[in-house]
Amino acid sequence: MIQIDLDLKVKFLRAFGDKTRVQILECIKYEEKTVSQIVDSLDGNQSNISQHLACLRGCGIIEGRQEGKYVYYGLRNQQIKELLGTFDHVLSQIQDDVACCENHIS
Amino acid sequence: MIQIDLDLKVKFLRAFGDKTRVQILECIKYEEKTVSQIVDSLDGNQSNISQHLACLRGCGIIEGRQEGKYVYYGLRNQQIKELLGTFDHVLSQIQDDVACCENHIS
DNA sequence: TTATCATATTAGCTATAACTAATATGTGTG
DNA sequence: CACACATATTAGTTATAGCTAATATGATAA
Numbered sequence: 001m002i003q004i005d006l007d008l009k010v011k012f013l014r015a016f017g018d019k020t021r022v023q024i025l026e027c028i029k030y031e032e033k034t035v036s037q038i039v040d041s042l043d044g045n046q047s048n049i050s051q052h053l054a055c056l057r058g059c060g061i062i063e064g065r066q067e068g069k070y071v072y073y074g075l076r077n078q079q080i081k082e083l084l085g086t087f088d089h090v091l092s093q094i095q096d097d098v099a100c101c102e103n104h105i106s
Numbered sequence: 107m108i109q110i111d112l113d114l115k116v117k118f119l120r121a122f123g124d125k126t127r128v129q130i131l132e133c134i135k136y137e138e139k140t141v142s143q144i145v146d147s148l149d150g151n152q153s154n155i156s157q158h159l160a161c162l163r164g165c166g167i168i169e170g171r172q173e174g175k176y177v178y179y180g181l182r183n184q185q186i187k188e189l190l191g192t193f194d195h196v197l198s199q200i201q202d203d204v205a206c207c208e209n210h211i212s
Numbered sequence: 213t214t215a216t217c218a219t220a221t222t223a224g225c226t227a228t229a230a231c232t233a234a235t236a237t238g239t240g241t242g
Numbered sequence: 243c244a245c246a247c248a249t250a251t252t253a254g255t256t257a258t259a260g261c262t263a264a265t266a267t268g269a270t271a272a
């Protein structure tokens with residue numbers, strides 16, 4: 001039985017619940033990318049993406065590495081990558097349920 | 107390579123990013139409970155908990171079953187239960203990283 | 213049927229997350 | 243050094259999620 005700090009857990013999980021951040025994660029899932037590459041891929045603005053990157057980094061989900069004038073971002077570790085895979089796997093099984101119900105708070 | 111609708115995925119993941127909902131999930135992780143039992147456990151108010159239950163239900167994470175005048179809520183299936191386990195497992199490995207960084211958007 | 217209890221829903225308010233625009237920092241290059 | 247480019251940060255605004263209080267629905271039991 002693992003004991004996890006509740007606030008920490010919520011902070012971590014909340015990071016996955018945003019469209020832009022999910023797109024960033026998909027973008028760097030297989031290889032690290034520079035901020036500009038991510039901005040281009042998502043067709044977003046630099047400031048916004050940078051803030052989301054800071055969020056993901058702050059939650060221990062990604063990490064950045066400076067190389068010359070670029071900063072490369074990638075998934076923090078293998079567990080995170082597997083977690084992303086698990087999301088897709090679980091969702092592929094229940095997505096019809098998620099889609100059909102509109103009866104929710106948010 | 108699994109293909110998942112992005113909006114659906116975000117909707118699903120967002121459901122896990124709230125303190126009250128995480129507590130509800132922990133509360134019914136091992137056995138289904140009535141709404142009143144959940145309200146008592148969390149020391150929350152009935153309306154609020156009910157709305158969060160609707161959210162979780164709408165996202166395909168839990169399901170409700172009426173029995174007499176009570177409604178019992180439980181995790182929707184085994185995959186969800188495993189997913190909750192995976193969260194704890196991943197977090198137990200990286201929680202120091204999550205804790206140390208404050209540099210994020212939310 | 214009326215009363216009671218359990219749960220759901222609604223409306224309005226508050227709090228927080230996300231976006232935009234502007235500016236700052238930091239790194240390499242002429 | 244000055245300049246250009248990459249990224250980060252900040253302040254202010256907008257959008258959205260969550261809360262509270264009140265009310266509605268739906269089930270059972272007297």
